Amino acid sequence: TTESTSNVVASLVAYLNVELAPRITRHGVLVEVYGEGILLVGDSGVGKSETAIELIKRGHRLVADDAVEIRRIGDTLTGTAPELIRHYLEVRGIGVVDIQKLFGMSGVKSATQIDLVIQFERWQDEKFYDRLGLDEAHTQIMGVPIPLLTIPVSAGRNLAGIVELAVMNNRQKKYGIN
Numbered sequence: 001t002t003e004s005t006s007n008v009v010a011s012l013v014a015y016l017n018v019e020l021a022p023r024i025t026r027h028g029v030l031v032e033v034y035g036e037g038i039l040l041v042g043d044s045g046v047g048k049s050e051t052a053i054e055l056i057k058r059g060h061r062l063v064a065d066d067a068v069e070i071r072r073i074g075d076t077l078t079g080t081a082p083e084l085i086r087h088y089l090e091v092r093g094i095g096v097v098d099i100q101k102l103f104g105m106s107g108v109k110s111a112t113q114i115d116l117v118i119q120f121e122r123w124q125d126e127k128f129y130d131r132l133g134l135d136e137a138h139t140q141i142m143g144v145p146i147p148l149l150t151i152p153v154s155a156g157r158n159l160a161g162i163v164e165l166a167v168m169n170n171r172q173k174k175y176g177i178n
Contacts, residue, residue: 021071024142029089030063030079030112031055033167037079037112039068039146040163042120046153049091051120054160061109062099065089070114072142080111116170117146118163123154133169147173 001008028041029048033055040048049065056062064081065088071078081087087100087108100108117139129152139148149166153159172178 017073018071021073022142023069023071025082026068026070026141027066028068029065030068030081030114032061032063032109032112033164034060034171036115036167036171037063038163038167039079039114039117040120041117042153043122045092046120046122047159048120049089051159051163052089053091055163056099056103056107058160058164059106061107061112062087062089063109063112070141072144075144077114077141077144077146078111079114086110114141114146116167117141117148118166119148119150120153120159121150123152127152 003011026039026041028039029052031038031040031052040051042048052062052065063079064086066085067082068079069082071080087098088096089099090096129150137148137150138145140146147170149170151159151162151166
């Protein structure tokens with residue numbers, strides 16, 4: 001190579017850190033909202049993909065639908081989609097749609113860091129839900145703690161708006177504003 005030894009070694013180490021990083025696959029939807037990576041998880045049919053499509057319509061980006069490949073590099077989790085389903089989103093009743101073709105390159109992203117996990121669960125009348133935001137929960141993915149929010153889902157809730165608000169609130173917490 002014509003490059004200096006230090007540049008070649010640095011590039012090789014960076015490449016190997018990514019390629020040899022431990023990885024897992026999780027069921028969920030990964031979107032980038034306001035520059036933050038949001039992993040939407042929950043039971044099948046709870047509304048993860050429908051929320052993602054609404055977020056994409058609002059100008060945010062899809063990283064992965066249904067299967068999210070997560071790599072741990074240091075204390076950072078990075079998510080991407082398996083090659084076979086990259087840029088595709090499945091919506092019940094419509095089928096599989098190509099988000100890149102429908103929304104252009106601005107509607108998709110190949111990978112993003114995971115900054116927040118939002119768990120959707122069906123609304124249960126007998127369950128108490130935190131209304132003041134005092135409970136700060138975390139989940140562990142590959143040993144890395146990630147903030148976790150549980151959002152109850154019921155008919156008529158604007159989940160895309162709630163996700164956007166949760167992302168803005170999470171970003172403020174990172175900067176010490178709570």
